[in-house]
Amino acid sequence: MPIYQTTSYQFQDTQHAENLFALRELGNIYTRIMNPTCDVLEKRLTELEGGAAALACASGQAASTFCVLNLCQAGDNFVSSTDLYGGTWNLFANTLSALGVECRFVDPADPEAFARASDERTRLWYAETLPNPKLQVFPIREVAELGRQLGVPLIVDNTAAPVICRPLEHGASIVMYSTTKYIGGHGTSIGGLVVDGGTFDWQAHAARFPTLNQPDPSYHGAVWVEAAKPLGPIAFILRMRVTLLRDVGAAMSPFNAFLLLQGLETLPLRMRAHCDNALQVANFLASHPKVVKVIYPGHMVDEMRRRADAYLSGTYGALLGFELRDGREAGRRFIDALKLVYHVANIGDARTLAIHPATTTHSQLSSEDRLATGVSEGYVRLSIGIEHVDDILNDLTQALEQA
Numbered sequence: 286m287p288i289y290q291t292t293s294y295q296f297q298d299t300q301h302a303e304n305l306f307a308l309r310e311l312g313n314i315y316t317r318i319m320n321p322t323c324d325v326l327e328k329r330l331t332e333l334e335g336g337a338a339a340l341a342c343a344s345g346q347a348a349s350t351f352c353v354l355n356l357c358q359a360g361d362n363f364v365s366s367t368d369l370y371g372g373t374w375n376l377f378a379n380t381l382s383a384l385g386v387e388c389r390f391v392d393p394a395d396p397e398a399f400a401r402a403s404d405e406r407t408r409l410w411y412a413e414t415l416p417n418p419k420l421q422v423f424p425i426r427e428v429a430e431l432g433r434q435l436g437v438p439l440i441v442d443n444t445a446a447p448v449i450c451r452p453l454e455h456g457a458s459i460v461m462y463s464t465t466k467y468i469g470g471h472g473t474s475i476g477g478l479v480v481d482g483g484t485f486d487w488q489a490h491a492a493r494f495p496t497l498n499q500p501d502p503s504y505h506g507a508v509w510v511e512a513a514k515p516l517g518p519i520a521f522i523l524r525m526r527v528t529l530l531r532d533v534g535a536a537m538s539p540f541n542a543f544l545l546l547q548g549l550e551t552l553p554l555r556m557r558a559h560c561d562n563a564l565q566v567a568n569f570l571a572s573h574p575k576v577v578k579v580i581y582p583g584h585m586v587d588e589m590r591r592r593a594d595a596y597l598s599g600t601y602g603a604l605l606g607f608e609l610r611d612g613r614e615a616g617r618r619f620i621d622a623l624k625l626v627y628h629v630a631n632i633g634d635a636r637t638l639a640i641h642p643a644t645t646t647h648s649q650l651s652s653e654d655r656l657a658t659g660v661s662e663g664y665v666r667l668s669i670g671i672e673h674v675d676d677i678l679n680d681l682t683q684a685l686e687q688a
C-alpha cells in the first residue's frame with residue numbers, strides 16, 4: 286500500500302470539485318478529511334468488524350471524543366460503564382462535562398443500570414469489551430438489546446479484543462479502537478478508528494438524535510440521515526468525517542495508516558499467539574508462592590467466566606494482572622528486575638509489557654479510589670506478547686525472585 290503523503294488533491298475540473306464539496310460524489314479533497322492510505326485502513330477494519338464504514342483518527346482518544354460529540358450537544362447526556370481506560374474516564378468525567386455533556390457512570394455488573402440511568406436526553410451508551418485492570422468482560426449483547434428497545438445505540442471500545450470479539454455481531458451499533466495497541470502491534474504509531482455498524486435506525490428515533498436528523502447549519506442545512514442515503518447506511522460516520530474531523534482536525538497521518546495496515550496483516554496470527562501465551566502465564570502465576578491473586582478472565586468464575594466464554598471466542602485475551610504478596614515495594618522490585626519484559630504504559634504490543642499501576646498510571650488517585658478501580662498496592666499489569674513463552678516465563682521467574 287503506497288503512502289499518500291500529501292495534503293490535497295488536484296480536482297479534474299470545476300464540476301468535479303463542486304460535486305465533491307456537495308457530497309454528490311465521494312472523493313479526496315484534503316487530507317484532514319480523507320486520505321487514500323487512511324481509506325484502505327478504514328475499509329479493511331470495516332470488513333474485519335462487519336460494519337458499513339469507518340473513520341480513522343489521530344488517536345484512540347480522538348476516536349472516543351468523536352463518538353460522543355457526534356451525537357451529544359450541550360445539555361445532553363450519555364451513560365458509560367465505570368470500567369474504562371483512565372484517559373477515557375477523564376475525558377468523560379471532566380473534559381466533556383465542562384462542555385455541558387454529562388456522563389452518567391454505571392456499574393456494568395448490572396445491564397439494567399444503563400436503562401435506569403437514561404432519559405430522553407440520553408444519546409448513547411458506552412463500554413469497553415475487556416477493560417483493565419479488572420478484566421471483567423462487558424455484557425455486550427444484554428446491554429445492546431436494552432438499548433435497542435429504548436432507541437439508544439451501544440458504542441463499544443474493542444481496543445483490547447480485536448479479532449477475538451466482534452461487538453457488532455453481539456448487537457453493538459458502533460465499535461471504536463485505539464489502533465495504537467494490537468492493531469498496530471509494534472508500538473510505533475498512535476491512532477484511533479471508529480466503525481459504523483450501519484444497523485442503527487437513527488431516523489426511527491429522530492427526536493433523540495438531532496445531530497443526524499435536523500438541518501446542519503455548518504453544511505448548508507444538510508440532514509445527515511438524508512444526505513447519507515445514496516451512499517449507504519453511514520449517516521453516523523459521514524457526519525463525523527465531514528463535520529467533526531473537518532472542524533477539530535484530529536486526523537490520522539497517512540504514514541501511521543501505512544504502519545497500522547502492516548500491523549493488520551498479522552493481527553489474527555498475533556492475537557492467537559498473545560492469547561495462548563497469556564493462558565500459560567496466568568497458569569504459571571496462579572501457582573507461584575509470591576502471587577496472592579491472578580486477575581485473568583479464564584480464571585474467573587460464575588457470571589464473569591460466562592461473559593468471558595460468551596464474548597472472547599474461546600480465548601481469554603492477553604491482558605492479565607496479579608497481586609504480589611508483599612505489596613507496593615514488591616511491585617517496584619519486580620518491575621525493576623525485569624530484563625526481557627518492557628516497562629511501559631501501553632498494552633497490545635508484540636512484546637510483553639509490564640507496569641505497576643499504584644506507582645504510575647493510578648498514582649494520582651487516593652488509595653480508596655485506586656482500590657475501587659481494582660488496583661491494589663501490589664498489583665502488576667501484564668500485556669503478554671508473542672515471544673516464545675519460555676522466554677516470558679523465565680523473565681517473570683527471575684523477577685519474582687527479586688520481588
Ligand code: PLP
Nearest residue numbers: 344345346370442444463465476
Ligand atoms: N481505549 C483503551 C481501552 C485504551 O487502552 C486506550 C489507551 O491506552 C485508549 C482508548 C486511548 O487510545 P490512544 O492512546 O490511542 O489515544
